[in-house]
Amino acid sequence: MIRLQEVQFSYPRDSFQLSIPRLDIGRAEKLAITGPSGCGKTTLLNLISGIIRPVSGSIQFEDIDLTALNAQDLKDFRLIKMGLIFQQFELLNYLNVLDNVLLPFRINPILNLDEDIKERAVSLIRSLGLGDKLKRSPARLSQGERQRVSVARALVTKPEVLICDEPTANLDPVNRDRILDIIDSYCEENKTTLIMVTHDQEILHRFHRIINILDYSNYNDKHELNG
Amino acid sequence: MGNSFYIAWKYLQFYWGKTLLLILSIALVIFIPFGLNYLVNKGSEDLMNRAEKTPLIVGAKGSETELSLSSLYFKRPKIEALEYREVEKMKAQQLGKPIPLNLKYHVKEQPIVGTTSDYFEFRKLQLKEGRRMAILGECVLGAKAAQKLNAEVGGSVISSPSAAFDVAGSFPLKMSVVGILEETGTPDDEAVFTDIKTSWVISGKAHGHQDLQQVENDSLLLNKSESRAVASPAVLSYTEITPENINSFHFHGDPSDYPVNAIIVQPNDRKSALMLRGRYENEQDSAQMLVPAEVIAQLVDTMISVRDLLILAGVIIGIACLAILAFVFALSIKLRKAELTTMKHIGASRNFIGSVLSLEIGIVLISAIIISGLITLLLGNFGIPLIEKFIS
Numbered sequence: 001m002i003r004l005q006e007v008q009f010s011y012p013r014d015s016f017q018l019s020i021p022r023l024d025i026g027r028a029e030k031l032a033i034t035g036p037s038g039c040g041k042t043t044l045l046n047l048i049s050g051i052i053r054p055v056s057g058s059i060q061f062e063d064i065d066l067t068a069l070n071a072q073d074l075k076d077f078r079l080i081k082m083g084l085i086f087q088q089f090e091l092l093n094y095l096n097v098l099d100n101v102l103l104p105f106r107i108n109p110i111l112n113l114d115e116d117i118k119e120r121a122v123s124l125i126r127s128l129g130l131g132d133k134l135k136r137s138p139a140r141l142s143q144g145e146r147q148r149v150s151v152a153r154a155l156v157t158k159p160e161v162l163i164c165d166e167p168t169a170n171l172d173p174v175n176r177d178r179i180l181d182i183i184d185s186y187c188e189e190n191k192t193t194l195i196m197v198t199h200d201q202e203i204l205h206r207f208h209r210i211i212n213i214l215d216y217s218n219y220n221d222k223h224e225l226n227g
Numbered sequence: 228m229g230n231s232f233y234i235a236w237k238y239l240q241f242y243w244g245k246t247l248l249l250i251l252s253i254a255l256v257i258f259i260p261f262g263l264n265y266l267v268n269k270g271s272e273d274l275m276n277r278a279e280k281t282p283l284i285v286g287a288k289g290s291e292t293e294l295s296l297s298s299l300y301f302k303r304p305k306i307e308a309l310e311y312r313e314v315e316k317m318k319a320q321q322l323g324k325p326i327p328l329n330l331k332y333h334v335k336e337q338p339i340v341g342t343t344s345d346y347f348e349f350r351k352l353q354l355k356e357g358r359r360m361a362i363l364g365e366c367v368l369g370a371k372a373a374q375k376l377n378a379e380v381g382g383s384v385i386s387s388p389s390a391a392f393d394v395a396g397s398f399p400l401k402m403s404v405v406g407i408l409e410e411t412g413t414p415d416d417e418a419v420f421t422d423i424k425t426s427w428v429i430s431g432k433a434h435g436h437q438d439l440q441q442v443e444n445d446s447l448l449l450n451k452s453e454s455r456a457v458a459s460p461a462v463l464s465y466t467e468i469t470p471e472n473i474n475s476f477h478f479h480g481d482p483s484d485y486p487v488n489a490i491i492v493q494p495n496d497r498k499s500a501l502m503l504r505g506r507y508e509n510e511q512d513s514a515q516m517l518v519p520a521e522v523i524a525q526l527v528d529t530m531i532s533v534r535d536l537l538i539l540a541g542v543i544i545g546i547a548c549l550a551i552l553a554f555v556f557a558l559s560i561k562l563r564k565a566e567l568t569t570m571k572h573i574g575a576s577r578n579f580i581g582s583v584l585s586l587e588i589g590i591v592l593i594s595a596i597i598i599s600g601l602i603t604l605l606l607g608n609f610g611i612p613l614i615e616k617f618i619s
Contacts, residue, residue: 051572075574076574078573084573090565090569095234104573104574106233108574108576
């Protein structure tokens with residue numbers, strides 16, 4: 001489904017370099033990306049989601065070469081195909097829970113916000129146990145609740161790929177497991193591909209495949225991340 | 228546009244305290260130069276308008292500004308009164324029509340204007356209901372005075388004593404309201420018009436009491452002969468003029484000595500005006516004649532100079548405030564970097580984010596303009612009378 005080939009990335013004026021000779025991710029696969037801090041896990045996620053572009057190489061999403069798309073097309077593509085969950089939740093405190101979940105429909109005209117979508121968002125929020133907090137600001141929610149809102153925002157567009165950057169890093173074990181159960185069951189029901197960066201060894205058993213990015217921080221064409 | 232407006236609006240609504248502060252600050256920055264300019268221009272226009280419609284004023288020597296403002300705005304005169312013989316003198320000269328104004332008394336906060344029917348002709352005042360005053364003790368109310376005193380035709384109003392312990396004779400007089408004027412948007416709306424003689428009754432120059440020749444109780448008399456009776460202080464004066472007691476009202480002394488605070492003069496023509504002015508050039512004379520438009524124009528010039536200074540200060544402060552606001556806004560965007568980045572990562576275009584931020588600024592600016600407009604309008608309604616009150 002997703003293929004990275006000969007991808008190289010480096011930040012300007014920085015010695016950091018990430019090289020991915022090849023990485024294939026299959027449909028409905030659950031992939032965990034691990035590695036120490038600063039080794040490029042988030043950079044890899046950003047490359048896959050098109051937030052940053054590689055210096056060279058290609059990133060294919062099915063038949064589409066993401067590196068060939070212009071900035072706006074790439075954003076539109078990401079909005080339709082991918083759901084993003086961040087470590088810091090990245091919710092907007094001035095929007096209530098429902099509006100935060102509906103944010104992808106408000107920020108880009110490519111997605112049409114209608115009553116069906118609103119109903120879908122409400123039922124998603126209810127299924128995440130936040131039905132009584134629809135009108136509440138995220139500022140007045142607990143960490144676990146805020147991450148659930150963040151998950152709902154990522155799932156409301158029915159993405160084909162869910163990209164999560166350490167989504168449970170700030171949560172206690174109970175909330176962590178709850179969030180992961182929600183993500184797991186959604187991915188299984190919808191055949192959604194899951195790519196998650198994590199440091200947490202205790203959750204690795206949930207994934208089909210685990211890769212350590214450290215092995216690919218230097219260009220080496222013998223390493224292929226296709227399991 | 229709908230969604231970016233929604234997000235911008237939600238942001239401003241959530242941080243309402245900050246937004247309100249921002250709106251009020253900008254409103255003030257806008258109001259100081261523009262609102263002040265409008266108010267002073269409107270105030271000056273109104274002042275000049277009334278002054279220009281009043282050709283000449285005669286009053287006791289003293290402050291020209293004081294005399295002009297008292298005559299035009301019916302403020303309690305702070306200058307000496309003239310004698311009524313000045314009016315008679317002017318009538319005899321036949322160079323114009325004198326309209327006396329006696330302005331010392333009030334009904335609550337409303338000035339009593341003792342004058343003649345000529346004043347109504349001169350100011351083109353129309354009756355909304357009732358008629359003009361015809362006999363002693365009657366009054367006609369300006370539109371706002373009627374509202375404020377809650378009075379109607381057929382009712383009555385009572386003059387307020389000029390001083391609580393005024394033993395010289397100013398006592399409350401109950402006056403019948405016989406007419407109410409159409410609103411004119413001028414100080415005439417605030418006035419209680421009576422005949423000049425009624426104002427003299429209020430001042431104690433004239434009064435009515437029991438017929439002393441008929442009094443049987445000797446304690447009410449100090450002295451009595453066949454032709455003359457002298458009342459003791461025990462004789463009560465009437466506080467209301469009625470058809471039954473009107474004939475008992477009488478004036479003591481020579482009415483030519485009675486006070487008038489100012490005389491509006493309508494000269495027959497330009498030449499008559501020049502002649503009249505020439506006759507008041509004598510430095511020995513206790514009276515002065517002035518052209519209110521000239522006096523008010525000087526006052527307006529002063530106001531405009533002050534306005535210009537304030538506007539200059541306002542513009543400088545405004546530029547400084549706008550620079551600070553721009554800095555605050557830039558800082559706020561920096562603080563919101565994470566939030567804006569999230570939107571961008573999820574799929575918002577640069578244009579969308581730009582439109583959200585622009586709409587936030589736009590809503591704040593438009594609200595500030597509306598508020599500064601409302602402040603100007605409010606002050607236009609209440610401030611111009613305040614300006615007039617202040618300067619007079």
